[in-house]
Amino acid sequence: MASSSSSSLSRVVVKSSDNNLFVVNKKVASQSQLLKQCIDNMEEKGTNDVILIPLSNVTSNILTLVLEYCEKHADFADDDNNNQELKQWDHEFLKKFDYATLNSLTMAADYMVTKSLLNLCCQFIADSIKDLTVQQIRQIFDIKNDFTPQEEADIKNENAWAFR
Amino acid sequence: MKNKTVAIPVLPEHLIVEQILPRLPVKSLIRFKSVSRNWLSIICSDDFQKLHLKISSSCQTQAIIHKSFFAFPSFLISFDKCNNVKECVELKDSYYPAFSLSKYCSGHPYSCNVVGSSNGLVCLYYDYSCFILWNPATNQSQKVNVPYRISNTFLGGVGFGYVSSIDDYRIGFMLGDNEHHNNPKVRVYVFSWRAQKWITMATVDDEFYCGGENSVVVDDTLYFPPVALPLRIGALNLVSGQVKLFPWDVFQYRTFQVSRMKGCLSLCDTSYSNKDGYKYVSNVWMLKQPDKWDSWEKLFSVRGDMYLHHFFETGKCLVSREEQLKLIDPYEIAPEQYEIGTTFCQGSRKGVEFPVIRQTWSYVESFISPFGAFTSSEDEDNSRERVESSNV
Numbered sequence: 001m002a003s004s005s006s007s008s009l010s011r012v013v014v015k016s017s018d019n020n021l022f023v024v025n026k027k028v029a030s031q032s033q034l035l036k037q038c039i040d041n042m043e044e045k046g047t048n049d050v051i052l053i054p055l056s057n058v059t060s061n062i063l064t065l066v067l068e069y070c071e072k073h074a075d076f077a078d079d080d081n082n083n084q085e086l087k088q089w090d091h092e093f094l095k096k097f098d099y100a101t102l103n104s105l106t107m108a109a110d111y112m113v114t115k116s117l118l119n120l121c122c123q124f125i126a127d128s129i130k131d132l133t134v135q136q137i138r139q140i141f142d143i144k145n146d147f148t149p150q151e152e153a154d155i156k157n158e159n160a161w162a163f164r
Numbered sequence: 165m166k167n168k169t170v171a172i173p174v175l176p177e178h179l180i181v182e183q184i185l186p187r188l189p190v191k192s193l194i195r196f197k198s199v200s201r202n203w204l205s206i207i208c209s210d211d212f213q214k215l216h217l218k219i220s221s222s223c224q225t226q227a228i229i230h231k232s233f234f235a236f237p238s239f240l241i242s243f244d245k246c247n248n249v250k251e252c253v254e255l256k257d258s259y260y261p262a263f264s265l266s267k268y269c270s271g272h273p274y275s276c277n278v279v280g281s282s283n284g285l286v287c288l289y290y291d292y293s294c295f296i297l298w299n300p301a302t303n304q305s306q307k308v309n310v311p312y313r314i315s316n317t318f319l320g321g322v323g324f325g326y327v328s329s330i331d332d333y334r335i336g337f338m339l340g341d342n343e344h345h346n347n348p349k350v351r352v353y354v355f356s357w358r359a360q361k362w363i364t365m366a367t368v369d370d371e372f373y374c375g376g377e378n379s380v381v382v383d384d385t386l387y388f389p390p391v392a393l394p395l396r397i398g399a400l401n402l403v404s405g406q407v408k409l410f411p412w413d414v415f416q417y418r419t420f421q422v423s424r425m426k427g428c429l430s431l432c433d434t435s436y437s438n439k440d441g442y443k444y445v446s447n448v449w450m451l452k453q454p455d456k457w458d459s460w461e462k463l464f465s466v467r468g469d470m471y472l473h474h475f476f477e478t479g480k481c482l483v484s485r486e487e488q489l490k491l492i493d494p495y496e497i498a499p500e501q502y503e504i505g506t507t508f509c510q511g512s513r514k515g516v517e518f519p520v521i522r523q524t525w526s527y528v529e530s531f532i533s534p535f536g537a538f539t540s541s542e543d544e545d546n547s548r549e550r551v552e553s554s555n556v
Contacts, residue, residue: 083496087245103173110179118183123223126187134198142174143200155198161303162194 012039012051014067016060024067027077031070033113058108062101066108069093069117094124099140181206186219190284190301190529213531217283221528225480225491228286230278230523238278240300240527247480247491278523280324282381284530285333285357287324292317295324295335297357297534306534308335311353311362316342320350321388325381327402333357333532334402336379336386338368352405360536364405378523380422382429383454389420389431397422397431410457423475423526425450430463432472446472448481448494464494470502474524482524 012029014022029035035053042051055063072093076086097105102121109117129137138145145152156163175184185193185206193216197204206212225247230238244250279295280287288296298305320338327334335355354364379388381402388398396409412420418433425448434446446466453459466472470483470492480493492499 084246091245100173103175106175106179107173110183119223122179122183123187126184129184130188130192134196137196137199141180141199143203145199146201147198152198155204159194159197162191 012053014063015052015054016058016063017056018060020060020063022060022063022067025071025074028067028070028074031073031114031116032066033115035112037113055112057111059104062104062108065097065101065105066112066114066117070114073116090120094120181212182215186212186216187223190216190531194302217528217530217532220530221283221477224528225476225478226527226529227474227476227482228278228281228525228527229521230525241489243491247493249489278525279322280335280379280381281525281527282324282326282333284528284532285324285534286525286527287335289322292319295337295355297333299530299532299534301529302531302533304534308355310337311355311365312339312351318342321379321386321398321400323379323381323386323388323400325386325402327381327384329384330403331358334381334386336400336402338400338407350407352400352407354400354402354405357534357536366405366407368407378421380424380429382424382427387422387429389422391420395420421474424477425463425475425479426477428452429454430475431460432475434472437467443469444471448472448475464499466492466494466499468500468502470499473521474526476526484521 010026011023012026012035014024014029014035016022024035026039029039038053039051058066072089073086076083094102102125106118106121106125109115109121129140132140137143147155185196188196193207197207224242226240226242228238228240239252239254241252242250276288276290278286279289284299284301286298286300288298290296292310294310295308296305297308318340320340322335322337324335325333334357335353337353337355339351339353341349341351350368352364352366352368353362355361356363379386381387384401384403386400386402388400390396390412395412397412399408399410400406401408412431418435420434421432423430423432429451431449431451432446433449434444437443437445444467448463448465449460450463451457451459452461466481466483470485472481472483473489474482476482478493479495480491481499483490483492492502
């Protein structure tokens with residue numbers, strides 16, 4: 001990819017919340033709008049130092065996953081013909097994680113403004129909760145039931161067909 | 165998914181409300197109304213229901229298939245990320261058990277057709293007696309009686325869709341009159357979902373027939389594919405009630421279907437061919453500029469042993485080969501790249517066979533009520549005025 005910047009450096013360093021450093025190719029980093037914005041800002045200032053971006057909200061194990069995703073998508077960015085393969089990869093990528101990791105990854109994608117990863121995670125979560133019971137939903141999202149038993153029964157009766 | 169009580173990071177509310185809930189099926193959301201007061205008010209809110217429609221139209225492709233003349237009312241099929249058939253359910257039996265046609269009409273179910281599908285509302289037409297506006301996802305339906313009945317009529321054309329300029333859903337209905345052979349007349353009727361009544365009635369002094377079934381709404385107008393010689397595309401303006409006919413002389417002796425693709429009127433002509441081992445050739449055309457009838461442009465062709473059943477707003481096409489269905493995206497992979505003779509992978513869903521497909525409609529789940537817009541009584545009066553005044 002042709003770089004229009006004045007800086008000759010093609011890599012940036014990203015620091016996780018637990019202080020691990022990751023050297024990242026600029027093209028890979030640009031998959032995250034947050035990182036891209038940081039790089040653009042620094043380059044506008046005309047700095048020739050190595051760009052260091054601290055991410056106070058993302059732990060290194062989650063950052064590793066986000067970067068793995070960005071790397072794959074950066075590889076495919078110029079290749080329109082392999083969309084199917086990429087979609088398949090996306091699906092396999094998320095299947096490996098437990099719920100806690102998936103939540104952290106979703107929040108990291110939101111924080112780092114990696115829209116396609118955020119959409120992917122949210123669709124995956126939606127697909128996996130759509131058949132759960134109301135009680136299971138409350139557990140997963142840590143929600144208190146603030147209906148009176150009568151109110152809850154009324155709502156359920158009104159929509160009884162959806163519980164079948 | 166595991167429900168262990170170890171410190172699981174809980175997602176912030178904005179992600180749950182704006183990103184996850186709008187991706188759920190309507191049926192799940194109706195069930196989840198009883199999760200908490202907060203969820204109930206979110207799921208019932210207008211803003212959320214609009215967001216839900218927007219997200220589900222953009223990230224999912226679903227279609228309603230009318231299988232044959234002898235089955236009602238069709239199948240709902242959805243596709244996975246790799247464009248293979250993910251799920252195929254019979255609308256009537258397994259998915260929405262409370263819906264029953266006999267509630268509305270004693271007629272034979274064979275004479276009931278889907279005549280339009282838009283933003284989650286499906287419009288059924290029961291031969292010469294009534295329409296049924298049906299939201300399969302919320303399990304709501306409403307009967308709309310035909311405005312006019314005489315014995316000696318023929319159906320000039322029928323269709324249903326969303327008219328964005330007036331934020332209304334409308335049924336267009338044209339009845340030809342066989343009684344006056346010297347002076348044939350076609351009566352034009354338009355039903356407004358917002359006003360919940362038939363609002364336009366006009367008569368056209370021309371004998372024309374716009375085809376019974378597959379029509380599509382683009383902008384304000386309901387378009388009908390050409391059916392008889394000389395080939396003409398019928399256009400019924402759902403706001404003014406005006407009818408126009410446009411010549412279509414590019415190809416004859418083919419079957420035609422119209423659809424909306426990327427916001428433009430599009431047309432597909434299909435012919436059977438014996439040349440070069442091809443069985444079918446379907447050409448897809450688009451009217452690039454709505455006000456210039458000579459701006460038709462050929463977009464792509466689907467040939468070989470694939471039969472094109474329907475094309476969607478996104479440009480994706482539903483094709484079948486050897487009774488197996490698949491979605492192809494000509495903008496991603498050129499149709500020529502699907503090798504002749506190979507079997508379509510059917511994803512997780514195997515053995516879905518469709519020997520006959522009569523009609524296909526795009527479908528998207530929504531909360532939109534067949535009973536019209538939910539507005540306060542004041543708003544309702546205003547909107548009725550607006551609808552009527554726009555109908556001169």
